[in-house]
Amino acid sequence: MSKKLLITEKPSVAMEFAKALKINTNRKNGYIESDNWIITWCVGHLVTMSYPEVYDEKLKFWRLDTLPFIPKEWKYEIIPAVQNQFNIVKQLLQREDVEEIYNAGDSGREGEYIQRLVFMMAKPNPKAKIKRVWIDSQTEEEIQRGIREAKDESEYDSLSDSAYLRAKEDYLIGINFSRLLSIIYGRKVANQIHEEKASISVGRVMTCVLGMVVSREREIRNFVKTKYYKIIGEFGDETGTFKAEWKVNEKSKMFESPKLYNESGFKKQEDAKEFITSLAGKKAIITELKKTKQKEKAPLLFNLAEIQNECTKRFKIKPDETLEIIQNLYEKKLVTYPRTDARVLSTAVAKEISKNLNGLIKGYKDEEVQKLMKKMVDEKYSTNLSKTKYVNDSKITDHYAIIPTGQGFENYEKLPELQKKIYDVIVKRFIAIFYPEAEYNKITLTVQIENETFNASGKVCTNQGYLEVLKPKNDNKLSTEKQQKVENSSQNQKNEELDDNLEVLKNLKKGQEVQVQNFEIKDAETSPPTRYNSGSIILAMENAGKLIEDEELREQIKGAGIGTSATRGEIIKKLEKIKYIDINSKTQIVTPTQKGEAIYDVVNYSMPDMLNPKLTASWEKGLDMVAKKEIESNVFMTKLENYINSKFDKLVIRK
Numbered sequence: 001m002s003k004k005l006l007i008t009e010k011p012s013v014a015m016e017f018a019k020a021l022k023i024n025t026n027r028k029n030g031y032i033e034s035d036n037w038i039i040t041w042c043v044g045h046l047v048t049m050s051y052p053e054v055y056d057e058k059l060k061f062w063r064l065d066t067l068p069f070i071p072k073e074w075k076y077e078i079i080p081a082v083q084n085q086f087n088i089v090k091q092l093l094q095r096e097d098v099e100e101i102y103n104a105g106d107s108g109r110e111g112e113y114i115q116r117l118v119f120m121m122a123k124p125n126p127k128a129k130i131k132r133v134w135i136d137s138q139t140e141e142e143i144q145r146g147i148r149e150a151k152d153e154s155e156y157d158s159l160s161d162s163a164y165l166r167a168k169e170d171y172l173i174g175i176n177f178s179r180l181l182s183i184i185y186g187r188k189v190a191n192q193i194h195e196e197k198a199s200i201s202v203g204r205v206m207t208c209v210l211g212m213v214v215s216r217e218r219e220i221r222n223f224v225k226t227k228y229y230k231i232i233g234e235f236g237d238e239t240g241t242f243k244a245e246w247k248v249n250e251k252s253k254m255f256e257s258p259k260l261y262n263e264s265g266f267k268k269q270e271d272a273k274e275f276i277t278s279l280a281g282k283k284a285i286i287t288e289l290k291k292t293k294q295k296e297k298a299p300l301l302f303n304l305a306e307i308q309n310e311c312t313k314r315f316k317i318k319p320d321e322t323l324e325i326i327q328n329l330y331e332k333k334l335v336t337y338p339r340t341d342a343r344v345l346s347t348a349v350a351k352e353i354s355k356n357l358n359g360l361i362k363g364y365k366d367e368e369v370q371k372l373m374k375k376m377v378d379e380k381y382s383t384n385l386s387k388t389k390y391v392n393d394s395k396i397t398d399h400y401a402i403i404p405t406g407q408g409f410e411n412y413e414k415l416p417e418l419q420k421k422i423y424d425v426i427v428k429r430f431i432a433i434f435y436p437e438a439e440y441n442k443i444t445l446t447v448q449i450e451n452e453t454f455n456a457s458g459k460v461c462t463n464q465g466y467l468e469v470l471k472p473k474n475d476n477k478l479s480t481e482k483q484q485k486v487e488n489s490s491q492n493q494k495n496e497e498l499d500d501n502l503e504v505l506k507n508l509k510k511g512q513e514v515q516v517q518n519f520e521i522k523d524a525e526t527s528p529p530t531r532y533n534s535g536s537i538i539l540a541m542e543n544a545g546k547l548i549e550d551e552e553l554r555e556q557i558k559g560a561g562i563g564t565s566a567t568r569g570e571i572i573k574k575l576e577k578i579k580y581i582d583i584n585s586k587t588q589i590v591t592p593t594q595k596g597e598a599i600y601d602v603v604n605y606s607m608p609d610m611l612n613p614k615l616t617a618s619w620e621k622g623l624d625m626v627a628k629k630e631i632e633s634n635v636f637m638t639k640l641e642n643y644i645n646s647k648f649d650k651l652v653i654r655k
Helices: 011-021 080-093 111-120 141-149 155-190 205-224 268-279 306-315 320-329 347-349 353-363 365-379 417-433 480-487 489-508 537-543 551-556 568-579 596-605 612-626 633-651
Strands: 003-008 026-028 031-033 037-043 047-049 075-080 097-105 129-132 227-237 242-248 261-262 284-296 437-450 454-465 511-526 582-584 589-591
Touching: 003 011, 003 080, 003 242, 011 037, 011 141, 011 320, 031 205, 037 080, 047 155, 047 480, 075 080, 075 111, 080 097, 080 111, 080 582, 080 596, 097 111, 097 141, 111 155, 129 155, 155 596, 155 612, 155 633, 205 537, 205 568, 205 589, 205 596, 205 612, 227 268, 242 489, 284 454, 306 320, 306 417, 306 537, 306 568, 320 417, 320 568, 347 353, 353 365, 365 417, 437 489, 454 489, 568 582, 612 633
Parallel strands: 003 037, 003 097, 097 129
Antiparallel strands: 026 031, 031 037, 047 075, 227 242, 227 511, 242 454, 284 437, 284 511, 437 454, 582 589
16 A cells, blocks of 8 residues: 655654644654554754765865865765664655655755755655645644645755755855864964964854954943033923923024034033023024824734844843744644744735634633733724735745744643743734724924024823733833834933923914923933844844945845844854853843954954855845745855855965
8 A cells, every 4th residue: 555654853743743634643663654644753954964074084184275175076974863763764765655755844944954855865765756845833724734735845946955055055164264264363362362272163144143243342342421411491381381302403503513412412511501591581482383193003923033032032031942932832833833034924824814813712811812802802803904014925935924823722731931921922912913003192392492492292192002912911011122112212212201291282382482491401421332132133133134334235135134033043052152152141131252252353354254244144145046046056156166265365375
């Protein structure tokens, strides 16, 4: 009897596929088997790229005359620790009774790479047809759909090409430049950090990230606070007062004055006092007054970078810990695929979204969420997302945003408390998109004294809308994302100070004269940039393209960050492991080590473009173009080899 062979990423996933297929299985060593199906698994990577010394024993020693090392034919080998499982998978792939093989590896570039390496080394039965299972969650319905709609493996060849190229690129950059810089500068670095010897580890992605951390630290270190003085006027009458801040304008007698530090601040306190004296006894008139209504939609859904950043801020955990937790939630059928860059849903998913909502109503027993869901139903909030910003097929590559499946609640109670909290964060971000917009009344006005202007504004929330969902429990503060916006805007901070005066501002009219009650000189000072934490550096990696000054190039590599959603957390983890950066366990603040700064200086001197997001992001864009069949693999490889050779030509004196 002919059989179908299905290969998953790991044993736990294999069990879920077996359940979804509703087959009676016979558990054996390294696989399970029924009358029609055989299900086996990898355990992460089973195959890896061979080290240079496998090609030639001489390459075990780091010498200039053996560099650069660029193989004409690539060699791979079985990882010794998982040799037994590879042998099992190989035997199954070669069985004569297997007529169909289903690649059910992780639905991403790295998952494709893991399985393709196995196929390459194991040489499956040539008569068997190989299909690719691509799923967005591990619910039974999604697994069944993935198997039912599995495409011929050849349709993923370009993704596989991109995966192989990524591995080759990391290998060539890492081996060649780590050896080169260690040979040339290793002794210098060792002396600098007071160690007997030092090797220099260079990576396509990690070196660029190190550059971001060191650059930020040196900005902070070299920052000199500058004090300046603002003028706040208090205006009003017997019914009430309000405060407004002076700001220079083109008609002001202080316009382009060397006494000013910025548009609203004086360099010296005595100059501010002198300016106040010049305004004494003069009329104050309201020359502008605007009353507007503002609406604000809920933020987009979580992708991996956003949820990693959120969890770092909320729970002070590292990005790789967040990924591990969400991966577990995914395997427990509670959320959709975690390694995604998208923050929106597909049209197809949006049409079926009621299933997710109904599942939450029936299965998620959290009291607060049930209250929010009840309000959704009672108030008849729309679940038609098709024409909203939360649905956009063009912004989805492999997977849509992370959302709750509405299933898997039989596993929920067994979860550790932190995992429950993170699941709750994902659920609420999801629910928020169905809630109405937050609504505000805003008033802005200008008070004029001769040619000098004072500005005031106030804003009050008249309808919480989605903010009702995203408030932390028992807390009137905004969601973390909203908080961040406020923290990053001094103007918003200023407006918040004036919100208490809204009732006074409401009763004022344009052209009205107001009494000057008082002038106050307020001390202010410039602030240094903030350090990255382990979450914000992930976001910075994702948005690295925005750091590029060249507008045309920035647009060209739009959407390409440093690394991928699947690898960014591991990069941070590696930098910490090799002691290039330090992460505070309590605050998650990231700082460079002395060694990290020494490595940065060497790279900055010898090959500064390795520190530039432009280079790393453009490489990632190139890999993406290969996956999309926009360029051929050989084109990418040729450019990579030319880059390596050109660097060696500049850094090494050829005999």
